[in-house]
Amino acid sequence: MSLALPPLRVARYTTTSCLGVGLVSHVEALREARSGLAPCRFDTVELPTWVGEVAGLEALRLPEQFADFDCRNNRLAELALQQDGYAEAVEEAMLRYGRERIGLFLGTSTSGILQTELAYRDRDAQGALPAGFHYANTHNTFSLAAYVRARFGLRGPVSITSSACSSSAKVFGTAQRMIAAGLVDCALVGGVDSLCLTTLYGFNSLELLSSAPCRPFDAARSGLSLGEAAAFALLERAPTQTTADAALLLGVGESSDAYHMSSPHPDGLGARLAMEQALRQAGLRPEDIDYINLHGTATPSNDAAEGRAVGALFGAGVACSSTKGAIGHTLGAAGGIEAVLSLLALREGLLPGSPGTAALDPAIAEVAPLDYLLSPRAGEPRRVLSNSFGFGGTNCSLVLARGDAR
Amino acid sequence: MSVPNTATPPVDPALMREVAQHIVAALNLDLPAEDIDPDAPLYGEGLGLDSIDILEIALVLSKHYGLQLRSDDANNHVIFRSLRNLAAYVGEKRTR
Amino acid sequence: MNQAIRAALTARVAGIGVLGPGLADWVQARAILRGEQTYVAQPCVLPVPQILPPAERRRATAVIKLTLATGLEAVAAAGLKAAELATVFTSSGGDGRNCHEICAALASSDRLISPTRFHNSVHNAASGYWGIATGAMAPSAVLCAFDASFAAGLLEAMVQVAVTSAPVLLLAYDTDYPEPLHRVRPIPDSFGVALALSPTAGDLARLAVDPAAAFTAEPATRMDDAALEALRLAIPAARALPLLRALALGAPGGLVLDHLPGQQLALELSPC
Secondary structure, three states: OOOOOOOEEEEEEEEEEOOEEOHHHHHHHHHHOOOOOEEOOOOOOOOOOEEEOOOOOOOOOOOHHHHHHOOHHHHHHHHHHOOOOHHHHHHHHHHHHOHHHEEEEEEOOOOOHHHHHHHHHOOOOOOOOOOOOOHHHHHOOOHHHHHHHHHHOOOOOEEEEOOHHHHHHHHHHHHHHHHHOOOOOEEEEEEEEOOOHHHHHHHHHOOOEOOOOOOOOEOOOOOEOEEOEEEEEEEEEOOOOOOOOOEEEEEEEEEEOOOOOOOOOOOOHHHHHHHHHHHHHHOOOHHHOOEEEOOOOOOHHHHHHHHHHHHHHHOOOOEEEOOHHHHOEOHHHHHHHHHHHHHHHHHHOEEOOOOOOOOEOHHHHHHOOOEEOOOOEEOOOOEEEEEEEEOOOEEEEEEEEEOOOO | OOOOOOOOOOOOHHHHHHHHHHHHHHHOOOOOHHHOOOOOEOEOOOOOEOHHHHHHHHHHHHHHHOOOOOOOOOOHHHHOOEHHHHHHHHHHHOOO | OOOOOOOOEEEEEEEEEEEEOOEOOHHHHHHHHOOOOOOOOOOOOOOOOOOOOHHHHHHOOHHHHHHHHHHHHHHHHHOOOHHHOEEEEEOOOOOHHHHHHHHHHHOOOOOOOOHHHHHHOOOOHHHHHHHHHHOOOOOEEEEEOHHHHHHHHHHHHHHHHHHHOOOEEEEEEEOOOOOOHHHHOOOOOOEEEEEEEEOOOOOOEEEEEOOOOOEEOOOOOOOOOHHHHHHHHHOHHHHHHHHHHHHHHOOOEEEEEEEEOOEEEEEEEEOO
């Protein structure tokens, strides 16, 4: 018999992106339908594209004893951990549960690879990397988790999930399973991804970068805008009774496209499987969902496939939007930050709009007459779905709910 | 822009061979460059290439010959129709 | 806390795949680990994955060849259907050669990088190609825990077996790093291991982890053979070797697998 996956309480959450540091700035930006995208001036990059860059990371320093971990990605992680009482909540949880009973499951796609990109520019005449270069604690995919583990002194199960753009959605599933299996009582989850040359020039090589701010689900969409972000949540078993102001994780759905490395299945079959699985685990039907935070990268193929899948499953009229016009595509952090924006939608009674989108693509509307939100709308969403799909055909959907809406 | 659109544009056989070698190397094709039929379609049928392959060819030829090739060029259905057309385009646009 | 929840996590080993330097498959590895054959370190030879469609076969990098070889071997031995299996991929850092090519291109004057290399650069490349090859639409976890990647992947796979009551395929793999990365990440060659784990089927052994005491400060179990011990230390995925030896010998008892300093994974092996 399989173990029941209990609803989890999201005890604390925070995010930092180009929209600002911490939750308050994100609520304000969502209300004002503000976009944080700006023409790319990152490093020495010369590409006609817009990015969602977090201000001030160049000047930020990690605590002295963690200097070996210093890189843009871990600085962004540190900046985010300091907001909204998140670090304090982790420390309290360590006192309550013990540091061995807290899992650490984070997502990233490129971690601190920027350090290696810079080190390659500084290779000596023999081709060797500069002496100060520290691979394990910066570039390596695990560096983010190693830093957070060291910073708090955590000693429970730990892993990085690196499945491209679904990474920090899938960590919610890891946490759910680890808690169900009795390995941990609490989990620190989230994702951090930062700007680097690999993704900027890589998406450029695939001709997937838009030269203007991205326009998700618009007929005129022409590709994505990259961003950087950090998002963290603290998960624990939900008490049997929870009040409206509690935030719950009710379901996680994961699937694989088994189709192509860099193109989604045209009908979004894998995406649909993930959404169905998340609903099944939550014990909900499609009509129970009040808002969907779409993956919505603004590439022609992603939005067409996702639109089809959402339309097929939810029928006409489901309120939905992509927030990537505001924050850009933050890749390994996308699942985490979009889960946080979904939690803010529940808490604030605010369905986010879609900065950059002028109108829903008629070609998508024809097959999926979605209630696509161009601008923010006040409402009382009780249960929301957040979609994250990535290269390699990796899909993950989360169902989040208010405490009175199990 | 003048894009060769006749079925058999004039093209230097040596350049065509060279372009074929670039394609075989860039795509790790399991056949000798001289076996590519100059007039067979590159995309889909024929060599069985897909959109990533076309981007890869565009990259390699752009680097090597100093020209601009993008997969969203409206003339790509002509430029990438066959090895002959591609080599003719390279011959016309190359800067090195 | 509910008693049932704290019950030991168990999984049966239903099939094994191995590929590494001087280890061509599980049959050969088993004979070596049982001491019936001498271990001779030889460069790992990665087969061309005929199962992939031609376009993906041309683009397959070392991590893809390695995981298809070991994964398919384990699935066949277990008599399972790859198309139906959930998977857990775990690697200490992904494809070093691909990463080197990209970083070298980014340091060049035009910075143009290969679109194929870029889409192969994601840590979940092996998982993506596995799906394309086998048609598996089941969930696929893709983990990294640096040198602890094998133990972290095994724990995740055992948790999945317990939670879903369905078989799970664990694939741990690492490939070599070229210079100049090699000096900071000296992985010399490829090593991959795949374990088909099942809640009920499989007669190789039963694995158990105590969820209340999954980790121990005890040092990791070592290999007696010096060359195999060197291999265990040289390639993170080869931290699986003590488990493979216990499986080859059918030796019951406790086992400590390398994880993080002072926090090793405690595993119990028993016959089925």
